[in-house]
Amino acid sequence: MNSIKIVATGRYLPKNEVKSEDIENQNNLEKEYIKKRTGIDTRYYSTNEDLEDLAIGCIKDLLNKNKNIDLNDTDMIITASTTYDDMMPSLSFKIQEYFNIEKCMCLDVLAGCSGYINALDIAQKYIATLTVKNALVIGVDILSKNKYDDIKTKILFGDGAGCIYLEATNEKKEYVSNIKSFKDSNNILTCNMEHELFMNGKEVYKFATSKTVENINEIIEKSKEKIEDIKFVIPHQSNIKILEKICKKTGANMYTNIKRYGNTFCASIPIALDELFEMNALNENDKIILLGYGGGLNLGSILMEV
Amino acid sequence: MNSIKIVATGRYLPKNEVKSEDIENQNNLEKEYIKKRTGIDTRYYSTNEDLEDLAIGCIKDLLNKNKNIDLNDTDMIITASTTYDDMMPSLSFKIQEYFNIEKCMCLDVLAGCSGYINALDIAQKYIATLTVKNALVIGVDILSKNKYDDIKTKILFGDGAGCIYLEATNEKKEYVSNIKSFKDSNNILTCNMEHELFMNGKEVYKFATSKTVENINEIIEKSKEKIEDIKFVIPHQSNIKILEKICKKTGANMYTNIKRYGNTFCASIPIALDELFEMNALNENDKIILLGYGGGLNLGSILMEV
Numbered sequence: 001m002n003s004i005k006i007v008a009t010g011r012y013l014p015k016n017e018v019k020s021e022d023i024e025n026q027n028n029l030e031k032e033y034i035k036k037r038t039g040i041d042t043r044y045y046s047t048n049e050d051l052e053d054l055a056i057g058c059i060k061d062l063l064n065k066n067k068n069i070d071l072n073d074t075d076m077i078i079t080a081s082t083t084y085d086d087m088m089p090s091l092s093f094k095i096q097e098y099f100n101i102e103k104c105m106c107l108d109v110l111a112g113c114s115g116y117i118n119a120l121d122i123a124q125k126y127i128a129t130l131t132v133k134n135a136l137v138i139g140v141d142i143l144s145k146n147k148y149d150d151i152k153t154k155i156l157f158g159d160g161a162g163c164i165y166l167e168a169t170n171e172k173k174e175y176v177s178n179i180k181s182f183k184d185s186n187n188i189l190t191c192n193m194e195h196e197l198f199m200n201g202k203e204v205y206k207f208a209t210s211k212t213v214e215n216i217n218e219i220i221e222k223s224k225e226k227i228e229d230i231k232f233v234i235p236h237q238s239n240i241k242i243l244e245k246i247c248k249k250t251g252a253n254m255y256t257n258i259k260r261y262g263n264t265f266c267a268s269i270p271i272a273l274d275e276l277f278e279m280n281a282l283n284e285n286d287k288i289i290l291l292g293y294g295g296g297l298n299l300g301s302i303l304m305e306v
Numbered sequence: 307m308n309s310i311k312i313v314a315t316g317r318y319l320p321k322n323e324v325k326s327e328d329i330e331n332q333n334n335l336e337k338e339y340i341k342k343r344t345g346i347d348t349r350y351y352s353t354n355e356d357l358e359d360l361a362i363g364c365i366k367d368l369l370n371k372n373k374n375i376d377l378n379d380t381d382m383i384i385t386a387s388t389t390y391d392d393m394m395p396s397l398s399f400k401i402q403e404y405f406n407i408e409k410c411m412c413l414d415v416l417a418g419c420s421g422y423i424n425a426l427d428i429a430q431k432y433i434a435t436l437t438v439k440n441a442l443v444i445g446v447d448i449l450s451k452n453k454y455d456d457i458k459t460k461i462l463f464g465d466g467a468g469c470i471y472l473e474a475t476n477e478k479k480e481y482v483s484n485i486k487s488f489k490d491s492n493n494i495l496t497c498n499m500e501h502e503l504f505m506n507g508k509e510v511y512k513f514a515t516s517k518t519v520e521n522i523n524e525i526i527e528k529s530k531e532k533i534e535d536i537k538f539v540i541p542h543q544s545n546i547k548i549l550e551k552i553c554k555k556t557g558a559n560m561y562t563n564i565k566r567y568g569n570t571f572c573a574s575i576p577i578a579l580d581e582l583f584e585m586n587a588l589n590e591n592d593k594i595i596l597l598g599y600g601g602g603l604n605l606g607s608i609l610m611e612v
Contacts, residue, residue: 001307001435087388087499088601089492090416097489106487106602107424108416110396118413125431129307131483177437181412183403186395193393193499295394296412 001128003173006306008069008165009274010062012054013158013261014046020155027151034155039240043158043262045144051085052094055140058161058270059095065278069165075132076105078123080115080139080266082191082295083146084108095138105132112189113236113265113294115139117302120164120290121177124302127168128175138163139266146197153199156239158262162270174287178219179300182211189295204294208238209245212293216250219289219301227251230303231286232276236293237261237268252289255281265294282306307434309479312612314375314471315580316368318360319464319567320352326461333457340461345546349464349568351450357391358400361446364467364576365401371584375471381438382411384429386421386445386572388497388601389452390414401444411438418495419542419571419600421445423608426470426596427483430608433474434481444469445572452503459505462545464568468576480593484525485606488517495601510600514544515551518599522556525595525607533557536609537592538582542599543567543574558595561587571600588612 019042020034034040046054063069077092084091092106105126111118116139123135143157188203212235220227233252235243240258247254257272264271269290276282286306293299325348326340340346352360369375383398390397398412411432417424422445429441449463494509518541526533539558541549546564553560563578570577575596582588592612599605 082393084393084416085499087390087416087497087501088418088495088503089603090418093418093487093492093602093604096487097492101489103486103488105424105485105606106417106604107421110390110393110414110416111412112394112396112399115413118411122428122431125428125435125437129431129434131431179411180409181399181402182409183407186399186403189394190392191394193391195393197394296399297395298399298412300411 002130002168003171004124004127004166004175005169005173006164007167008062008066009163009270009277010058010065011162011271011274012057012061013044013160014049014054016045016047017042018045023155038156039258040262041259044160046142046159051081051083051091051140051142054142054159054161055079055091055095055138056098058138058163062163062165071099071101074101074104074134074136076123076126076135078107078109078119078135078137080109080111080119081141082113082265083142112296112298114292114296114298114300116266116269117179117290117292117300120302121179123166124175127166134165134167136163136165139270141265141267143265146191146195148197152201156263158264160261160264160267160271162267162274164270164273173305174223174303176219176223176303177300178215178222182297185297205242207297208242208293211299212246212291213249215299215301216252216289216291219303223303225287225303229287230289231282233289233291234269234272235291237272238263308436308474309477310430310433310472310481311475311479312470313473314368314372315469315576315583316364316371317468317577317580318363318367319350319466320355320360322351322353323348324351329461344462345564346568347565350466352448352465357387357389357397357446357448360448360465360467361385361397361401361444362404364444364469368469368471377405377407380407380410380440380442382429382432382441384413384415384425384441384443386415386417386425387447388419388571389448418602418604420598420602420604420606422572422575423485423596423598423606426608427485429472430481433472440471440473442469442471445576447571447573449571452497452501454503458507462569464570466567466570466573466577468573468580470576470579479611480529480609482525482529482609483606484521484528488603488605491603511548513603514548514599517605518552518597519555521605521607522558522595522597525609529609531593531609535593536595537588539595539597540575540578541597543578544569
């Protein structure tokens with residue numbers, strides 16, 4: 001079986017920056033309410049760009065930063081989102097057409113806010129089994145188009161896109177995943193095809209600060225690594241209170257950027273990863289844990305070597 | 307790497323049978339117009355059942371026919387559809403909850419009418435890499451809820467669900483897949499989130515009678531099998547004219563049931579497979595090819611040993 005290597009990353013945020021301060025003013029919320037409650041200073045809302053535009057934006061960013069990548073050689077395009085625009089052709093097929101990629105495998109994953117973990121894990125399986133040599137894995141969501149029954153839910157979300165280009169490598173690189181869905185409480189975070197999103201914040205908080213910790217402990221045990229040797233845990237950026245709690249319970253060195261983007265669902269993990277690479281904060285052979293959780297209820301982590 | 311084995315199958319059709327004759331009468335189409343043009347005698351439309359009900363129906367059928375399967379042991383649920391009802395939780399998560407499966411991996415695939423091939427191939431990769439021991443793979447579509455601008459398109463479609471339960475096996479069983487999407491013409495078969503389906507029948511016919519033949523020839527070459535040694539080619543049941551043309555060009559022994567169900571998109575292949583098992587038409591070690599094609603444009607085949 002082949003190992004995988006992250007050879008490039010990219011991200012894209014729409015232009016329209018929306019500050020928490022402005023939302024507070026518009027909605028008669030007390031000053032600093034959003035910052036204190038969520039850790040979010042600002043987020044970006046798409047105005048006239050659709051999901052495909054955001055996805056294309058992050059791929060162009062990846063290509064700009066990595067001139068040696070020829071998308072024509074791409075074997076596989078996988079996307080994860082909860083705000084798809086069309087049933088058919090779905091997003092990955094549109095991306096293929098936009099970038100004029102003659103032939104490749106395309107598919108889109110629906111698995112809640114945690115779908116990026118599933119998409120990446122599928123790509124790894126295709127590379128591991130020598131079915132493909134590389135894969136472009138995109139996470140993208142436009143949450144500003146959803147309708148919210150509660151302003152306290154709406155303030156959490158932003159729009160964005162991030163992507164990773166994976167390649168097979170002959171080097172032996174560690175990779176362990178731990179993905180599972182829980183049968184209960186699938187009504188605490190829902191979104192229908194009319195883009196009506198409902199969230200029971202309290203229940204999501206409970207889930208996100210308990211099952212995630214179990215999941216990290218399990219993957220640490222499975223991999224025989226120590227949490228101290230994990231350079232970064234890169235979580236889905238849901239809410240700073242949740243992330244602080246997970247840190248406290250696991251001792252993880254966690255990377256957070258929710259301050260700047262809010263919760264971008266399927267885009268949050270690849271955006272964070274792209275930032276870390278851009279800052280040169282990750283070096284060859286560093287170990288990281290990607291952690292997704294959310295609607296479904298879905299939960300999953302990936303421990304991998306850079 | 308582990309091989310996979312189909313250990314059980316199931317299917318479900320809603321109760322409301324709609325005869326081509328009745329559609330002809332209601333729409334002032336000449337007698338036998340539909341039969342001559344599509345090969346379809348009858349199809350089933352869901353009345354008060356949703357996608358989840360149909361999916362549950364086919365899984366119950368599988369369980370009724372295979373009393374030794376305990377769904378609690380299921381490691382993975384994957385669905386393929388083009389008519390999902392919710393973004394979150396998506397269908398596989400609802401199935402998990404309905405059948406009270408404590409923990410498993412859930413995900414839903416969007417990849418056009420050919421999505422079942424992708425879903426099955428993903429399951430095979432997870433089993434091959436020893437990530438899971440088994441997987442329940444469901445294809446389901448309710449096409450009667452779509453809106454059609456052309457009665458000549460609408461007459462093709464029916465509703466249905468089919469599923470396969472796969473297990474890892476120590477026996478060495480052949481498995482080759484050949485899945486690819488084409489960058490051009492992704493506008494000849496489309497469906498948006500408002501369930502408006504558009505099809506350019508002529509262009510779809512051209513694609514479905516040429517690229518499918520190439521794909522079968524490629525998988526035969528890749529596997530070093532002969533088409534004569536393939537017990538059945540089990541295609542997506544799109545239109546009898548397309549299927550006859552593919553047979554003529556490839557020499558395949560093809561199983562068709564479009565007469566009874568119409569084109570049920572992601573459900574067509576697992577329904578056909580379930581019928582073949584029910585008729586005892588497939589024996590241990592028989593080789594079959596599953597062939598999917600459709601919106602995207604997506605195309606894929608799987609050559610596998612029963």
